[in-house]
Amino acid sequence: MAIRINLGYIDELNKYGAEDVQLCYQCGDCSTVCVHSDDIFNFPRKSMRRLQMGLERKIETTLEPWLCYYCGQCSDQCPREADPGETMMSLRRWLIARYDFTGIASRFFRSSATEVIAILAVALITGLFLFIYGKAGGSISIYDGEGAFLPSSFIHFFDLAIGSVLAVFLLINAYRMWHLTMNKGVSVRISPWLYLKHIFTFPLHFFTQKRYAQCESKNRNFIFMPWITHLGLMLGYVTMLVLVMVFIEELQHGPEIIWQVHLFAYAASLGLIIGTIYFIRSRLRKTAYVQFKKSHSTDWVFVILLFLIVITGIGQHILHRTGYYEAANITYILHLMCVVPWLLRMPFSKWAHLLYRPLAMYFAAIQKDALKKQLRLSEDHMITVK
């Protein structure tokens, strides 16, 4: 059955950052140079072609864009400057929008104004709400304990509420991803046993990002190689997320320092501050690695917002410990004004790849296993037919 091509798709993907894909003439250099491209998941060449032709059904059901870590070798190698690396990135953005059932992600990716306005609105509502709440129950000059402006127990409850909303969105979208890639996207039957067999792939890739390390074989700078910075940023972020969701009361408690909790918080903060500064600097200079040469508006929102979160977080902590309680409370509100839109934005932004990418690795391992079995079967079959 012939598939209708969609000639307008390339214009649509342009909004997601695929600016040069039309230049690709399918030489395949990109797939040759990519360490992750193999017989079953052959990219970026095929992805480039599907994008050019607008084969949406094929793209939305593939895991391939998630298997790319954007080391940029393909873009360095491309004889037509078609930028396969950025094309894969734009496909990931499009997939995030495609998995998202609310349609918010697609609006954010296609219009930076919409995203900024939404973030500002959520920030203002949060700020207003917390200020009114603080005024009603406490004093702005008390940071912690009796009569505190923003008591830690309340913040804990508040965090968990936001976290639950986030989790609901993420889980629904993850289910949609599973449905598209594992249900619609595979021709072979996948036995439930395979899901169990490969279950550890998910945490493995989540915590180590070891496939990104494989991209690095040809990189020269060890300290600032993208894998380390990327992993550092991610681990810092996840540590912080756990601390905020579970240990917020210990974290906020003062004035003594609870090292069991704070040590992690300091380490995570350090990781985040170094990571965000490095990313902002690289994106501004456009020099370090290929992936920093082009920045989508959502990339800027991502790093700037995260940077603000870290700065205000550290700020309120220092102000609290040094006794400027009023300033600490105001900085804390500013901090939360960044944190809440940040968390709520997560399922609709690039940050969702925190979940989608390791999930894709897991699904890909299962698909490969299933396909290999089928291939082996058909080879045997061919032998007997002969």
Next chain:
Amino acid sequence: MENCRTGVYICMCGTNIAKVIDVEAVREFVSGLPDVMLVRTYKYMCSNPGQEMIVQDIRENNLNRIVVAACSPCMHERTFRSALRKAGINQYLFEMANIREQCSWVHHDQQDATEKAMALTQAAIRRVALHEPLENLSVDMSPATLVIGGGIAGMTAALELAEAGYPVYLVEKTGRLGGNLARVDLTAPYLYSAQDLINERIFRINDNNHIYLHLNSKVTELSGFVGNYTATIETIPVENGHKKEEVKVGNVIVCTGYKEFDASRITHYGYGKLPNVVTSFELETMIRSGKIETREGRIPRYIAIIHCVGSRSLEFHGYCSRVCCMTALKYAHEVKSAIPSCYVSDIYVDMHAFGKGHEDFYRRSSEAKTLFLMYNKNDRPVIRRADEKDDCQMLIEVNECLSGETIEIPADLIVLMVGMEAREDASEVAHLVNISQDKEGWFIESHPKLEPVATTTDGIFIAGTCVAPKDIPDTVAQARATAARILAKVSQGKIEVDALYSEINKEICSGCRLCNKLCPFSAIEFNEKEAYSEVISALCKACGVCVAACPSSAIKGRHFTDAQVMAQLDGLLSPVKYQIEAVTS
């Protein structure tokens, strides 16, 4: 008979000859033959030292016959003849034995090959003894040129010659100049206007009083030979009478161009049945009129261009028509600039972007988001009408090679890139000017690389797309090349013709006129008054047909006399013996 002093030179041609033939054994054998004064072997006889050696030997040893056993005379006969001239003896006292193409290149066995080389050399030695000194002929060269075809090639060649001050008869079958190029809007890849290219030339032609322009005319007869042709130009009969003119010309340039492939021959493209399937020339007409639209008058949202229509398929023409790829890219540009919202699909076999500026043009078409889709030349796209619910008129089903997918391409207007074909009257023209055609009907050049505009008939030149499909720069270059070739000859006023021709002994000739009819070059005329036949030596190509046919043996082929041929045969058939020496270790 004079005393023959023959020098024999055996060439090794590097290892081309020496690796199969034992040249030293040939030298030894030859040195024992009668009349042979001197035998040498040498690495490369055609080299300057090789030729110098011959000149030196002739002078020092009073040699009066030379045999070179080397390659084909087509390759180096001229070279060695000039060495003889340099040494001061007649250039026809020379013979070549071909021991490369006819021996070392086609045999493996050393014994057989060496024996054959001995026989060939011996034949040449026997023949050269009977050679006579001959002088080349010099004939007048008419300064006028006949140019058949008024397209870009014909106009360019005519202007080139006329501007050098020589008369040109430019004959065009239709009522206007410009040929196929006049049907085109812009040209790839620099988007110059075709009209501008042509108009500038038409003005110059009209202004030039050396050019005699014959529109609506045909050349109906051509007789004569290089330097002295007579052409009959007739107007194509119309109501306002019929004119006939005879002109004398020295050379003829044929640039009759091409015709486009008839797209309705590929039935499943539906050309002629589906209203919005058009040929590239029909799209040109639309573009020139300033409106790209469907037959229903709507602005197309999707335009698909299909390449290689009639080209590169064994069913129609196996060759590539060379200009369609770039023309298709040009359409993509023109469509995008006329209708920016229109999507262009370019369905191709291979993108041939070989020329200057072409690859860049291809890249710019990609930048403009032309979607390039590749099909296999043996698996053509299929066009069908779209359904009511579709947002397009037609759908093209293609097995797309780069993605491996079977896809459907939406289209409101489909452009078929029709290839180039030899014109149906090409064989008539070929017959008229006595040149040959290949199996596709294109005129054949005398050497595809070294003589691309000359033909096997002296004084007849070919240029442009009547030779093979080509683009405008190549056509113009060829047209100018023909003019340069002709100018080099007419500027001398005379032309030298080989001394090889037949002679009729009028005492013996019975006047049967058998040879008159047989001569393929119409070089024999009958002298009614004295009742014998005579040869027009400048026309004679020395083919020898008349010599063989003459029942009275009255005709002699100069340089191919019976005695010479018989001596050569004797030499060839006399026994030779070569024993490979046992290898002593």
